[in-house]
Amino acid sequence: MVDKIDEALLEVRDLKTYFFTKAGIVKAVDGVSFSLQEGEALGLAGESGCGKSITCTSIVRLLPKPAGRIVGGQIIFEGEDILQKPESEMANIRGKKIGMILQDPLMSLNPVFTIGDQVGETFRLDNIRGALVRQKSIDVLNSVKIPSAAERLGSYPFQFSGGMRQRTAAAIAIARTPKLLIADEPTTSLDVTIQDQFLKLLKEMQKKNNMALILVTHDLGIVAEVCDRVAIMYAGRIVEIGSVRRVYENPLHPYTQALMQAIPRLNRKARRLFQIEGEPPNPARLPSGCYFHPRCFKAMDICRTEYPPVTLVNNDGYVACWLMQKEKT
């Protein structure tokens, strides 16, 4: 089930997060397994509603209550199952061990506190007081390349541009040098050139602190630029995981193959794009068998009745597809 076992920093085993709503049970995440080494960057990619963000909020246990619940699986972080920990210990893990950057910095920064207050708060949590807080805040803002950081401590978020806000959010996330950084669509609200700057910064910070990174995105271009490995999710499950190079150059799951072909690319002449028919399924009403079979052009009889088991790909991740099982036998 798990693609790499030896001493992973984070290991998610068969994670199941369901939402109990009036309309029924929504299986947002339904049996997700992956592992992450120290200093490694994993991309979680997929279309909206595939469960990539819920996987991340499950890891930090910040699910919307009471509807969202983790009903099964384990999340082993530094050798301990964090699902078993009491909330008080969890509060110490969030921010200190696991940092998080969210999509919209206007939502994650408090509009009525200054940048200095908000960056300094992270240090005060570590019982640092006085002038040292200020000095450390300036240092961390410098490290995310906020120009003239010392004067900017008194500014409010609305006085910052989008790119600067997101860099401030990143500064808060890395201030306590976490082992793992989760970035959920961090550049969706930014322009291309600003996105480019931010991704570069993200990689730099990751290298410097030997930080592991989970990058959630729908943009396979961003994954290729930042990540070492990629997990492609569809309807609450990982359909394919592996090194970025292998998955991009030799995608094995029909969904991954279709996604790769559907992206508009520069220097391709054809006016028509390859298109995947249909739409992603409603997670409250999943199809039988493999969730992708209604849209899959290679679907076989067995795909309609049973969800495929995973097939390991020579030491490089796994694929959940019946076609791979058939090839093996």
Add this chain to the structure above:
Amino acid sequence: MEYLLEVQNARKYFPIYAGGIIKRRYKICKAVDDVSFNVGANDCFGIAGESGSGKTTVAKLILLLEKLTSGKILFEGKDIQKLTPKEVLWYRSRVQTVFQDAGSSLSPRMRVIDIVSEPLEVHWKNGASRKAIQEKAAQVLNSVGLGPNILYRYPHELSGGQKQRVGIARSIVLEPSLVILDEPVSSLDVSIRAQILNLLADIQEERHLSYIIIAHDLAMLQQVTTHIAVMYLGKIVETGETQKVFSNPQHPYTKALLAAMPRPEPGRVKTTPALTGEIGNPIDPPPGCRFHPRCPFAHEECRRQTPSLIETETGHSVACNLVGVR
């Protein structure tokens, strides 16, 4: 050659209140500054640029949603600012638009069929029966891939892709000759994006209309457009036939944009240096070339001299002080 739409030296300045009670003071926001381009019949014209580059204001000017400060926009040779109210009605049936966020551009209280019928009710003045109108709407909805089971639904019951299809159906129901699409696919998922772009290509082939597509995704524009203009702070910095612009980009900004775009190519080495800084403020644009504070090649002349578009090859023009000098 007669163009369908000609934009000539279009300028749009917005006054921004800058204080003062008795004597009000204003600053001028130069959202669109001296923009010219032509769209021919059956063309697909792309406008690219970052936020704040003025691309949406250009669309609003063409749609008569904003008044030009100076310059001219000609549609089929007619100056659209001098149209009589009756002609404006005619113009609006010839030029239609599709908005970025399909969800918020559809009335939540109207059913799909009514949304698509509404333009017909306004413009079909020859006493068409309700039945004829609804038949026409259903037929157009069918042509964008929405079957009879969708007709009587409300927008909230539709998926993002279906909503965008309704928006497209509404824009083509009057059989316009020009459709302006402002970021038509940026809110959609990859697999749905391809469906919508292919649908737009099919519609164009069938109905021989022209598109103006406004977007920031260069790869998408490269694949679907025939002509393109790259805008920066209210000015066109590079324009021409899409293939020429992309195979031989001349302006440092176009080059940087192309380099900054994340591509699904693992291990790609970037040769063009990344841009530093952020897009300037159109209220107080930098003097000379507006791109010079971010340009790695800027020299003294760029701070003073505003470059104008110079044709570097047939059907490819660039506005840069460094191009054409050598």
